[in-house]
Amino acid sequence: MNLSEMLPELILALPLTLAIMFVALIAGFFLAVLATTFRIRRVPVISQLADLYVSYARSVPVVLQLFVAFYGLPVLVALFEISDFFSPNVAAMLGLSLYHGGYLSEVMRPAYLAVDRGQHDAADSLGYGFRQKIFRVVGPQAVHIALPGYGNALIYLIHNVALVMYIGAADVMATAHLVMQRHYNQYQFETYLLLAVIYSLLCLVAWLIVRFFERRSPMYASAERQVKMPLMANV
Amino acid sequence: MLELRDIRLSYGNSQILKGVNLSVSRGDVVSIIGPSGTGKTTLLKCINYLARPSSGTIALDQIRMDYRRADKPTVQAIRLRTAMVFQQFNVFKNMSVIQNVMDPLIVVQRKSKEEARQIAVQELERVGLSDKLDMYPSQLSGGQLQRTGIARALAVRPDVMLFDEPTSSLDPELVGEVLKVINDVAASGMTSLLVTHEMQFAKKISNRIVFMDQGVVAAEGSPDEVFDTPSNPRLAQFLKSEVAFQ
Ligand SMILES: Nc1ncnc2c1ncn2[C@@H]1O[C@H](COP(=O)(O)OP(=O)(O)OP(=O)(O)O)[C@@H](O)[C@H]1O
Ligand SMILES: [Mg+2]
Numbered sequence: 001m002n003l004s005e006m007l008p009e010l011i012l013a014l015p016l017t018l019a020i021m022f023v024a025l026i027a028g029f030f031l032a033v034l035a036t037t038f039r040i041r042r043v044p045v046i047s048q049l050a051d052l053y054v055s056y057a058r059s060v061p062v063v064l065q066l067f068v069a070f071y072g073l074p075v076l077v078a079l080f081e082i083s084d085f086f087s088p089n090v091a092a093m094l095g096l097s098l099y100h101g102g103y104l105s106e107v108m109r110p111a112y113l114a115v116d117r118g119q120h121d122a123a124d125s126l127g128y129g130f131r132q133k134i135f136r137v138v139g140p141q142a143v144h145i146a147l148p149g150y151g152n153a154l155i156y157l158i159h160n161v162a163l164v165m166y167i168g169a170a171d172v173m174a175t176a177h178l179v180m181q182r183h184y185n186q187y188q189f190e191t192y193l194l195l196a197v198i199y200s201l202l203c204l205v206a207w208l209i210v211r212f213f214e215r216r217s218p219m220y221a222s223a224e225r226q227v228k229m230p231l232m233a234n235v
Numbered sequence: 236m237l238e239l240r241d242i243r244l245s246y247g248n249s250q251i252l253k254g255v256n257l258s259v260s261r262g263d264v265v266s267i268i269g270p271s272g273t274g275k276t277t278l279l280k281c282i283n284y285l286a287r288p289s290s291g292t293i294a295l296d297q298i299r300m301d302y303r304r305a306d307k308p309t310v311q312a313i314r315l316r317t318a319m320v321f322q323q324f325n326v327f328k329n330m331s332v333i334q335n336v337m338d339p340l341i342v343v344q345r346k347s348k349e350e351a352r353q354i355a356v357q358e359l360e361r362v363g364l365s366d367k368l369d370m371y372p373s374q375l376s377g378g379q380l381q382r383t384g385i386a387r388a389l390a391v392r393p394d395v396m397l398f399d400e401p402t403s404s405l406d407p408e409l410v411g412e413v414l415k416v417i418n419d420v421a422a423s424g425m426t427s428l429l430v431t432h433e434m435q436f437a438k439k440i441s442n443r444i445v446f447m448d449q450g451v452v453a454a455e456g457s458p459d460e461v462f463d464t465p466s467n468p469r470l471a472q473f474l475k476s477e478v479a480f481q
Contacts, residue, residue, distance in 0.1 A: 127343040141329050
């Protein structure tokens with residue numbers, strides 16, 4: 001077996017892997033926004049549930065969370081009598097979305113809290129409404145503060161996608177195992193090395209995207225960049 | 236035009252404001268002086284409800300509010316007619332100098348971009364920042380930041396300006412440029428309340444001085460009365476320590 005034999009098969013498994021990743025990325029983001037909102041603006045019961053959710057997502061090992069999703073989903077499906085939509089892939093998406101959302105909430109909340117109290121005061125004193133303040137002033141600053149943490153959250157998510165094979169989703173990792181088994185468990189080193197490269201590339205792309213946004217922020221302008229900044233001021 | 240009556244406020248168990256009365260007429264420049272921690276900043280913040288008194292009333296021309304029954308529309312009405320300059324500047328860090336001044340006009344006052352820009356350029360020129368319009372806060376000195384804050388406050392065309400120790404977090408060599416701007420604002424007839432430790436400056440620009448001590452107004456009067464013939468012993472002692480400090 002050589003690379004040219006292995007690579008196409010792995011690449012075929014890539015779309016599903018990426019799909020799981022993107023669903024978790026997007027659903028997790030919205031879950032995180034929701035959870036963070038309720039953890040900042042305390043509402044009885046809902047806020048406690050949000051706290052509970054976040055501590056579940058952050059303290060239970062991800063493999064376990066995937067098993068919970070895998071075995072829990074059918075129960076839920078039965079409860080609401082929607083049949084036949086369940087599969088390991090859906091369970092993987094659900095499990096990772098929940099994990100990523102909880103993890104990300106603990107990036108967003110500190111970032112929100114790290115925005116200087118004075119920024120709130122200034123916006124309030126000028127008559128900004130709560131939404132206006134969040135969207136115009138506090139949000140953009142919190143995003144800037146959160147970006148490095150968000151980069152880490154993305155990288156952990158990508159790593160954890162490799163765990164979905166434990167619940168039978170056919171991602172690149174699972175596919176690689178199938179291919180290796182077909183070849184009587186030879187070529188492990190080459191295969192794992194190839195997987196490592198694929199995962200590194202995914203992480204690299206994620207990191208580059210996050211860094212792009214970090215650099216683009218007007219707040220990135222630091223003392224050393226004083227001379228260059230005026231050129232960028234209009235972007 | 237601005238009247239505060241019996242303002243009381245506590246943080247936890249400690250009473251910070253213990254029944255403060257203050258009245259300001261149109262065009263007045265009133266400086267509030269007093270020892271650290273007596274609640275000067277807190278009093279200023281009560282006016283625009285950044286601090287929430289437990290009782291007391293405010294009247295700003297026709298707008299009246301009892302703090303025990305503060306409601307959003309009235310708070311908003313007060314906020315639209317006052318503007319605050321902060322000790323820590325509190326310039327929006329995610330916006331350039333000109334955006335800082337334009338944004339409240341666009342977002343709160345719903346002015347067009349063109350009109351907002353026009354006003355912003357004008358106010359920034361007034362504070363001497365015409366050449367810094369597109370700079371970001373991280374690239375500016377404290378003095379420039381504070382002048383941005385002042386321009387942002389002036390641009391909303393408030394009836395009352397609230398200055399909270401505008402120069403006390405500045406390096407000494409930057410104090411002058413900011414005091415000059417405040418002096419111009421006061422001279423223009425803008426009704427102003429100024430919390431400050433700059434005694435000479437307060438004496439020069441104010442027509443009234445209020446001495447706060449331990450949560451109440453302990454003495455007030457014209458600059459000459461307060462600075463040259465202090466009747467209150469604590470005021471005399473405070474002035475002596477301030478002079479010794481400077
Ligand atoms: N948010 C807060 N929570 C609790 N205590 C507070 C808060 N803000 C202010 N205080 C306390 O209230 C008191 C008055 O504070 P304030 O800032 O109004 O004093 P000040 O007269 O402006 O003093 P300075 O001259 O040092 O600025 C201080 O003892 C301060 O510790
Ligand atoms: Mg103060």
